[in-house]
Amino acid sequence: MNELKKIAYNCRKATFLIEKKQIGTITLREKLELKIHLAGCSICKTFQKQSIIINSMVKNLFNSSDNSVLKLDEQFKKTLHERIEKYFKNN
């Protein structure tokens, strides 16, 4: 198999480079390889699009407006509060 064909087939490598490119740096050669691969591979193009979306969603996960949806139950909060008060009694 020649070099070009190898690049065209290797989605594992292409997706690896997609990840690395987003948060780090890839070499010029790698950039070229990725470009060649994506030109012929719509599946990895979809992967790339989704990967970018996932990254920004993860970034927003904690900061999104509904980040307080999960609540500690009142009983546990009461215990926590008592422990804090106890600290002041003992110190």
Added chain:
Amino acid sequence: MPSDNNETLAIENTINPHLWVIKYADYLYNYAITRVNDEEQARDLIQDTFLAALNSMNKFEGKCSERTWLTSILKNKVIDVYRKNSVAFIKNKVIDQEEEEHDYFNHEYGNWNIEYRPKEFGIEQSDALENKEFQHILKLCMKKLPSLWLAVFTMKHMDDETTEKICKELKVSSSNFWVVIHRAKVNLRACLQKNWIQT
């Protein structure tokens, strides 16, 4: 007499542990649970954070808000958990994960195996970021990641830590870091596809 402005600032950055639970417990819990994905552990972390904070109250200089200060204590505790998990992970699980990963790509050529080929989610162009249902599935899928992968993934993508710091804290080599980043994403994406398209 101090101006109103100064007074407000002073009040904001004082410390009052009697109000911690009411003001910050839920916030800190959400911070923890999105990072450790284990309710029991998240609760322990909140408790440890408050106790550690009580013991180092005198170190609070009022340069940041009480909430930021408490969050930074919690953050370090989360990293401790990651570190513990990663040691256990490196000992036990690396081999299993190697096995699993072969399913996504053809072993010889590296092309996608048919059943794992990415398909459109149908929300790529729209307001995916605001889609609550999708966010919910994303959280569930993150929960399924092996602990070291989740640690690497959240430190990078949620907390924007440098690669050097993550490798150092979790004792992961730089090449393993990239392998984990890649595998975590391939797994997470596959999980989203499976659970989103089917719902």
